[in-house]
Each structure stands twice: as C-alpha cells, then as structure tokens.
Amino acid sequence: MKKLELYYFDECPYCQLVLRTVADLGLKDKVVLKNIRKEAANREKLMKDTGRSTVPCLYIDGVPMFESKDIARWLTDNAKGL
Numbered sequence: 001m002k003k004l005e006l007y008y009f010d011e012c013p014y015c016q017l018v019l020r021t022v023a024d025l026g027l028k029d030k031v032v033l034k035n036i037r038k039e040a041a042n043r044e045k046l047m048k049d050t051g052r053s054t055v056p057c058l059y060i061d062g063v064p065m066f067e068s069k070d071i072a073r074w075l076t077d078n079a080k081g082l
C-alpha cells in the first residue's frame with residue numbers, strides 16, 4: 001500500500017480540484033491531508049524537501065509530485081490499487 005500525503009490549503013482552486021478527485025474516487029481515507037496554512041510545520045517540510053511552497057503537492061511514498069492535473073491523473077490511473 002502506498003503512503004499518500006497531500007499538501008494543500010483550502011483557498012487554492014488547484015487544491016480543490018485534487019480534493020474533489022480524492023473524494024470522487026473514494027480515496028479520502030487513503031490520503032493524509034497536510035494543510036500548509038494551518039500547520040507551519042507542513043509548509044516548512046514542503047519547502048525543505050522541494051525548495052517550493054507550491055500546492056497542491058502529493059507525496060507518493062515520500063516522492064513529491066506537483067501539478068494538480070498530473071496529480072488528479074495519477075490518482076485516477078492508480079485508484080484501484082491504492
């Protein structure tokens with residue numbers, strides 16, 4: 001089972017696209033949400049790992065993936081095996 005962590009914040013429309021995809025695919029219990037506005041430590045971790053604070057960012061087994069459309073596509077393609 002893959003470890004999935006989504007770095008996001010609520011007001012970000014690109015994050016909302018990914019969050020909707022997560023919900024639509026029934027993956028809410030499989031994706032750990034890391035709000036970067038509510039938890040400074042989440043933002044710091046994202047910055048430390050990637051040098052960026054851009055969201056959404058999905059960590060897949062510790063490897064960060066940026067770009068909402070790429071993330072949504074990956075989730076859709078892999079949902080059955082998660």
Ligand SMILES: N[C@@H](CCC(=O)N[C@@H](CS)C(=O)NCC(=O)O)C(=O)O
Nearest residue numbers: 012013014053054055056067068069
């Ligand atoms: N093309 C990107 C756009 C992501 C984006 O612009 N995110 C904004 C928030 S809505 C952001 O994180 N801006 C701050 C930054 O890039 O440091 C995607 O679709 O994921």
